[in-house]
Amino acid sequence: AQKVTQAQTEIxxxxxxxxxxxCVYETRDTTYYLFWYKQxxxxxxxxxxxxxxxxxxxxxxGRYSWNFQKSTSSFNFTITASxxxxxxVYFCALSEDQYGGSQGNxxxxxxxxxSVKP
Amino acid sequence: xxxxxQNPRHKITKxxxxxxxxxxxxxxxxxxxxxxxTLGQGPEFLTYFQNEAQLEKSRLLSDRFSAERPKGSFSTLxxxxxxxxxxxxxxxxxxxxxxxxxxTQYFGxxxxxxxx
Numbered sequence: 001a002q003k004v005t006q007a008q009t010e011i012x013x014x015x016x017x018x019x020x021x022x023c024v025y026e027t028r029d030t031t032y033y034l035f036w037y038k039q040x041x042x043x044x045x046x047x048x049x050x051x052x053x054x055x056x057x058x059x060x061x062g063r064y065s066w067n068f069q070k071s072t073s074s075f076n077f078t079i080t081a082s083x084x085x086x087x088x089v090y091f092c093a094l095s096e097d098q099y100g101g102s103q104g105n106x107x108x109x110x111x112x113x114x115s116v117k118p
Numbered sequence: 119x120x121x122x123x124q125n126p127r128h129k130i131t132k133x134x135x136x137x138x139x140x141x142x143x144x145x146x147x148x149x150x151x152x153x154x155x156t157l158g159q160g161p162e163f164l165t166y167f168q169n170e171a172q173l174e175k176s177r178l179l180s181d182r183f184s185a186e187r188p189k190g191s192f193s194t195l196x197x198x199x200x201x202x203x204x205x206x207x208x209x210x211x212x213x214x215x216x217x218x219x220x221x222t223q224y225f226g227x228x229x230x231x232x233x234x
Binding site: 042044045046047106111 | 151158159160161162166174176207222224226227228230
């Protein structure tokens, strides 16, 4: 069975601190996709990143970076120099490969609520 | 290029009433998904369409729920005889599946349903 675990329910940091959000996944598939979405108070899920299981390169995008480690089934997300606007709920999600690269539905973790205080 | 839109944004109804939500996907996207999100939880998959065909339904989608995508463009999700447990945010997402490769799912703002 597929599962995504985000063990941190809530994290509170002070602006300019670095923060890492943990994500651990379970799947029996050898081909799968991992995602991070941000859900600000307005409620709309905003796509941040997608990774396929064959691409273990870490990625950096501005203040955001992602660390994908298949050996520990983890896909962690770090925000460097956090800002108040980063306050949101962040979801990690997993999708299996249906057939030759076609994605299935997303399986989400329960989310981590990040509060960045000024 | 507009994103995914959903209407209405909020719906309050009394138990036992029927409700219908609409989702308009990103125009060139051939896949459309419905998810449900309750407070403090991540979204849970309900069903998805490829063009007008409904290809998968979750066990969460009871007989009171029905979804359609008649012309392969917009989709509707109807809940009959609503129950208080149906209160949730209903999210729609769309993506492009081309030659067996599926692009990222992009979400709409959701419809928040409150059943009194």
